[in-house]
Amino acid sequence: MKALECIGLKKSFGGVAAVDDLSFSVDEHETVGIIGPNGAGKTTVFNLITGLYRPNRGQVRFFGRDITAIDPARPATLGIARTFQNLRLFGSLSVLENVTAPLLVKGGYGPAGAVLQSRGYVTAERKARERALELLSLFRLSHRADMPAGSLPYGEQRRLELSRALALGPRLLLIDEPGAGMNPREIQGLLGDIREIKKAFLLTIIVIEHQMRLVMNLSDRLVVMDFGRKIAEGSPHEIKRDRRVIQAYLGEEGDGLC
Amino acid sequence: MSFLRSARRLLLVSVVVYVLLKGLFLSGLATEYLQQIILYALIVIIGSLGLNVIYGYTGQFSLGQAAFYGIGAYMSAYLTHVFSIGSALPFLPVLFASGLFSALIGYLIGFPILRLRDDFLAIATLGFGIFVRVFLDNSDRLIDALGGARGFVGIPRITSLDLVLPVTIVLILVTRNVIFSKYGLFWQCIKDDELASSAFGINTGRMKSMAFTYGCFLAGIAGGLYAHLYSFLHPSNFDFLKSIDFLIIVIVGGMGSITGTIFAGLVWVGFIEGLRIVLPSGMLEYRWVLIPILLIVLMFWRPNGLMAQKESRFLGIDRVS
Numbered sequence: 001m002k003a004l005e006c007i008g009l010k011k012s013f014g015g016v017a018a019v020d021d022l023s024f025s026v027d028e029h030e031t032v033g034i035i036g037p038n039g040a041g042k043t044t045v046f047n048l049i050t051g052l053y054r055p056n057r058g059q060v061r062f063f064g065r066d067i068t069a070i071d072p073a074r075p076a077t078l079g080i081a082r083t084f085q086n087l088r089l090f091g092s093l094s095v096l097e098n099v100t101a102p103l104l105v106k107g108g109y110g111p112a113g114a115v116l117q118s119r120g121y122v123t124a125e126r127k128a129r130e131r132a133l134e135l136l137s138l139f140r141l142s143h144r145a146d147m148p149a150g151s152l153p154y155g156e157q158r159r160l161e162l163s164r165a166l167a168l169g170p171r172l173l174l175i176d177e178p179g180a181g182m183n184p185r186e187i188q189g190l191l192g193d194i195r196e197i198k199k200a201f202l203l204t205i206i207v208i209e210h211q212m213r214l215v216m217n218l219s220d221r222l223v224v225m226d227f228g229r230k231i232a233e234g235s236p237h238e239i240k241r242d243r244r245v246i247q248a249y250l251g252e253e254g255d256g257l258c
Numbered sequence: 259m260s261f262l263r264s265a266r267r268l269l270l271v272s273v274v275v276y277v278l279l280k281g282l283f284l285s286g287l288a289t290e291y292l293q294q295i296i297l298y299a300l301i302v303i304i305g306s307l308g309l310n311v312i313y314g315y316t317g318q319f320s321l322g323q324a325a326f327y328g329i330g331a332y333m334s335a336y337l338t339h340v341f342s343i344g345s346a347l348p349f350l351p352v353l354f355a356s357g358l359f360s361a362l363i364g365y366l367i368g369f370p371i372l373r374l375r376d377d378f379l380a381i382a383t384l385g386f387g388i389f390v391r392v393f394l395d396n397s398d399r400l401i402d403a404l405g406g407a408r409g410f411v412g413i414p415r416i417t418s419l420d421l422v423l424p425v426t427i428v429l430i431l432v433t434r435n436v437i438f439s440k441y442g443l444f445w446q447c448i449k450d451d452e453l454a455s456s457a458f459g460i461n462t463g464r465m466k467s468m469a470f471t472y473g474c475f476l477a478g479i480a481g482g483l484y485a486h487l488y489s490f491l492h493p494s495n496f497d498f499l500k501s502i503d504f505l506i507i508v509i510v511g512g513m514g515s516i517t518g519t520i521f522a523g524l525v526w527v528g529f530i531e532g533l534r535i536v537l538p539s540g541m542l543e544y545r546w547v548l549i550p551i552l553l554i555v556l557m558f559w560r561p562n563g564l565m566a567q568k569e570s571r572f573l574g575i576d577r578v579s
Contacts, residue, residue, distance in 0.1 A: 050457060076459030088454035090447045092567070101447050104440035105459040111468075114439030115432050117261040121439065168458065 001063065003028045003172055003204040009048055009058035011041075018044040020228040022058070026172075031198065031205040033219030033236075035212075037248060041228040042208045043085055046174050050075045050082055062172065076105065081170035083161045085177045085208075091150030095160055098149045099135050102167040103128035135163040138200075139193065155186045159193065166197060172204045179211040187214050194218060216240070224248070265431050267574040272427045279419055294487065295531045297417060300426045301483045303523035306507040307433055307516065308476030313505070314513035315442060316469040317449030319376055322383030323477055323504040325390035328496030330360040330478025331485040332394065332404060335413045338486070339403050344414045346421045353425070353482040360478025365471040372466050375452075387498055394493035410491035417487035425483065429476060430573075434516055436472070438575055445469050446514065510556060512563030517570040522563070 005025040011018050019041040026032045034042050047053040049060055051070035060068045062078060075082075081102075090098050108124025136142050139159040144152060149160060158178060165173060178194070179187045191214055198205055209215035215222070216236040224232040224239060226248040232239060239245055262269075279296065282288045288296070309323045334356035343349050371382040398406030405411060436442055444465045447455040456462045485491055507526050511518030529552070533545045560566070569575055 052453070052457075072453075073456045073459055073461050076457060082457055084454065084457075088451045088457075090450040090454070092450055093443075093446055097443060097446075101440075101443050101455075101460070102458040104443065109439075111436070111441065114441055115435050117264065117435060125439075164458070 001028050002026065002061070003030070003063060004049070004206070005059075005061040006045070006049070007059045007061070009045070009060070010056045011044055011048055011053055012056055017228045019048065019055075022225070022228070022230055024223045024230060024233060026204055026206060028171075028204050029202060030221065031207065031219050033215040033222045034206060034208045034225060035210070035215055035222055035239075036225035036231075040225040042225055043176055044228075045225075046082060046176055046206075046208065049174065050080060076102065076168050076170075079169070079171035080174065081165035081168040081172070082174035083158075083165050083176055083178065085180060087157050087161060089149040089157055089160060089164070092148055094146050095136065095141060095149050095152065096129070096132055096145040098160060098164050099132040099167045100128050102164060103131055105168075132167065135167055138197075139163045154181055155189075158182070158190065162193065162197070166201060170201075170203065172206070175205060175207040175209075177208055177210060179209055179214045187211060190214070191217055261431075261435070264574045267572045268427065268431065271572050272423065276419070276423055279423070283419060293419075295527060297419060297422050297487055298484070298531075299524050299527035300422045301417075301480045301487065302503070302507065302527050303520055304426055304429055304483070305477050305480035306504050306511070306519045306523050307429065308473035308480070309504045310473075310508045310511070310513070310516070310519045311433065311437070311445070311469050311476070312473035314508050314515070314519075315437060315449065316445040316466060318372065318466060318470060319380045320383040320470070320473075321380050321498065321501050321505070322387040322390075323473070324496045324498070324500035325383075325387040326360045326364055326474040326477035327481040327484070327500065327504075328390055328394060328491075328493070329363055330356040330481025331491055331496070332397070332410065332481075333359045333478070334482030335410050335485040335491055336401070336403060338414055338416070339412075344416065346416055346418065349416045349421070349486065353479060356482040357475045357478040360481065361471045361475035364474025364477075365467060368467045368470045372463070372470060384498065384501075387501055391493050391497050394496065397493075405491070407493065409493075410485075411489075413485050413489040413491065415486060415489045417483050422483055422487075425479065429479065430516065430520070433476070434573055434575065437516065441465070441468065449514075506553065510553070510563055512565035512567060514567045515563065515565040515569060517568070517573060518563050518565030521565065525564075 002025045007023050009019050009022045022045065034045060036042055044053065048055050051072040051074065054069040059066060062080065090101065104124065109118060109120040113121040133142065133145065136145055139162060141156060141160060141163065144156065149157065152160060178190055182190065197203065207215060207218060219236055222234065222236055222239045223230055224245050231244045231248060232242045234242065283293050305323060305327050309320065312318050312320050334352050337352045337355060338349065343352060367386055371379060374382050395407045397404035398408065444455065444460045447460055448462050448465055452462055507522045508519060510526065511522030529549065530545065533548065534542060537544065
């Protein structure tokens, strides 16, 4: 089954088409990489999928269901989680609270339960906390649980962002430039992490990335964008040899990627 | 019930405080004037706690807290007038209703203005505050008893230590429980990053409205107690400068600290009124030279407020573990 379908998506900002007639689909349990030069419209695609932007044209379907221009708070409850290119952690909250918050969204108790500290409140809070601690230990962050998220080193903030996204129990995970600002060794670790969670959580993943090694290693399939359009699509092996891709990245005379 | 267990420390402290104050009041050691100041300080704490929920925890910069304080004050005074209530017990439902009325107004006004952020929200709430002030100035044209610019006179003096302290303690506990539930957590998420909050499924519109409404409820309760402490209301008591008072207390105490608001409320009222006693009468106006200097020094010394985001152990916060 198709986990996600984007059909003829278009989004312009005052005459400039950031995404133009973009169509692609992602199968369940597949990992698709979106690559392209800076400003190709990759992050805009994520924002269109998650309802932050409303497309001018086109449709987004999630497991067959039309989610075009969805309310931005809804994808999380449908099972779409994302990370942000520029890390949007809740910086003043503790590491543990960052992961607990999405776990508590699904209810369990109401305002009266909170005021009276009802049984439902105690159970829901305890369960969320336990689950959050599990997720933190999975990402080797247990020892940081009580620190403010904003005070973590960069690499750990990236891992925290992933664990926060997984707290939603998503079916589809959108990862925006996980390798940005990381050194090769950290990237190697990250690659392992993403592979592992993909298997453990049976995820479908779309990843935007600049680091060729990371995205080629991770993805089953790649979508290449340039100036808002899809210029190529195929397995990493095919993409490496695609003339249009090489042109987009290296100009006319390039001879092979990576 | 885990509510009482986690509240036992605070309740113990409150009993001690109650006995001490009661002794002070009955023995005559505290003059009528001093008693009034103490009760007033507790009232100010309730109102500031409301603003701390709105601004300190949720990050919604409101300059209109005094308007909701005024709405609660006038509403409760009008209700005791209409039902000719003169004692504490029948006053409780009136007080609650005034809080709810403030909350309702806050909820309704929240629909258009809570879409705004930061400075824009500040301007909108400021505008609402001015609107309320002008409305109160002319209120006698609508209902003569409200008094308009002449002021609302002849309000029964019902507010006493026996009423204010329990109400304050209960409201501190309720606020504590809400803050340390998922609601408080979501509020702080929104303050940190509204966009990410919504991407993680938090209904930001509803949560912001909830914080604002609850903060206005607290302001309304504080107003109701205030009206029946001084038995006279004037629109000028609820103008823009009063909102600034609440704001100063929240910032001085620490944005996002209940303990901080309690301390800062006591310090603020104690300082303004205390200087009135200490300073010779000719120099009374120098308070407004001293206080700003003090604030500046404080902000250098403790830029995040007296308590920053910390809480006293006496609040009994034991995160469910």
